[in-house]
Amino acid sequence: MADRAQPVSATPGKIVATVVATIIFGALVAVALRAETGRGLGAPDWAALRFTVLQATLSAFFSVALAIPVARALARRRFKGRRLLIALLGAPFILPVIVAVLGLIAVFGRAGWVSEFLALFGLPPVQIYGLHGVVLAHVFFNLPLATRLILQGWQEIPGERFRLAAQLGVDGWAMVRLIELPMLMRVVPSILAVIFAICLTSFAVALTLGGGPKATTIELAIYQAFRFDFDLGRAALLSVVQLALTIAAGALALWLAKGDGFGTGLDRHVRRWDGQAALARYGDGTVITLAAGFLLLPMLAMALNGLPTLLDLPPQVFSAALTSILVASVSTLLLLTMALPMTAAIAQGRGGVLELAGILGLAASPLVIGTGLFILIRPWGNPLTWALPVTALVNAITVLPFALRVLVPRARDVVARQGRLALSLDMQGWPFLRHVLLPRLKPQIGFAAGLAAALSMGDLGVITLFADPDVATLPLQVYRLMGAYRMDTAAGAALLLLLLSFGAFWILDRGGRAHVEA
Secondary structure, three states, X not given: OOOOOOOOOOHHHHHHHHHHHHHHHHHHHHHXXXXXXXXXXXXXXXXXXXXXXXXXXXHHHHHHHHHHHHHHHHHHOOOOOHHHHHHHOOHHHHOOHHHHHHHHHHHHOOXXXXXXXXXXXXXXXXXXXXXXXXXXXXXXXXXXXXXXXXXXXXXXXXXXXXHHHHHOOOOOHHHHHHHHHHHHHHHHHHHHHHHHHHHHOOOHHHHHHOOOOOOOOHHHHHHHHHHOXXXXXXXXXXXXXXXXXXXXHHHHHHHHOOOOOOOOOOOOOOOOOOOOOHHHHHHHHHHHHHHHHHHHHHHHHHHHHHHHHHHHOOHHHHHHHHHHHHXXXXXXXXXXXXXXXXXXXXXXXOOOHHHHHHOHHHHOOHHHHHHHHHXXXXXXXXXXXXXXXXXXXXXXHHHHHHHHHHHHHHHHHHHHHHHHHHHHOOOOOHHHHHHHHHHHOHHHHHHHHHHHHHHHHOOOOHHHHHOOOOOOOHHHHHHHHHHOOOHHHHHHHHHHHHHHXXXXXXXXXXXXXXXXXX
């Protein structure tokens, strides 16, 4: 197939994949060469390693354990607003971490809503900083992801299974044992591994809610070695440890994802006859209400706290907002420049190595890539002057795996359906892209661009390594305001960040779908 005539050349995609792989591997090699392996890990490093594994384990366990009843309730019930609620489950994915943290503090912090409620009964306030705060924030971000994945597992059970179960009078524990438990045993282990891997590389949550000798993750230790001690050897050594952990967790997730499902049915609508007793209905309703409240209350609290100061923010906040818009715009353009040629090449059967290059961004955390780029740039110039370009580049590389997952399936379908016809009309290269492929990819391009803009707008990672005191993106500015205990101003800036992130996603995603809805 590789030698067959194709409507679009795969060469640009191969070049882009090579550049992406070179940047990532170059950064990783720079980190590995700088690492002082003979020095070994000190006691604080081992403590950071233990805390990283512990918080990731607890975060994955609680996220999945709480997601199972929520997904089960959503699978069994049909109600008004169900689709909207499921759609809202995707919101935390593009919600800036610093915004979510401020919302969680407003609800679960020492002066938050929960503490004020407990005070009515003479109980002490909730302490959000430390291990439980980090786990709480990770559950907030990953509970929706786990719910969506488990709900998908429930929806993949053929409707004929439930119809047969209803005819045989199967309900209650028998339904759990015969149908639901086998599905959960198939999908839950891989979801646990995926969330464990995500939580290993969480930086902003640990930076804002962790900290201190007893609550420091490896990424936070890298940041501290980099910014405060300027010990590049220790930062590089910790980066190697972080990379090994991430690769091991990713490999485990891929291995666990294998397994046989329930087979295919007749694609009939899945209807549930079980769980119709009053107790089951009230139980499902309670679970769904609690989950929706847990996810929506922090955003509501942050909005209420930030609204009074939104129009009275200091000039440096708006300057940081313009910087964030610039970084997000450049990052989005870089993402599309990388993703579209690679998508065209992969869609024509040039997968394999190109797809592997595309997912490399998941293997190394942004902080590790940023550390490597800092080491590479330093001999040739001041890395601080490259803060914004490097942030935009790393953000684009980080989003590239998600963008390819969005673009490639549709592009494969278009090439399969239209490729031969285009070749018979001698339509190749740019004419094929302009008249056939790109118009049919507009919804996917809009979604991928919106994802890149929103995630880049809210990123609080690489910029913390490179930024000097005079340069800040909006998330970094919010973090600095929190550090100065100007919580009201931080809440207003966070609300502005939330509006910018969701606005960028809505505009770009809507723009991509405009012609479809017209």
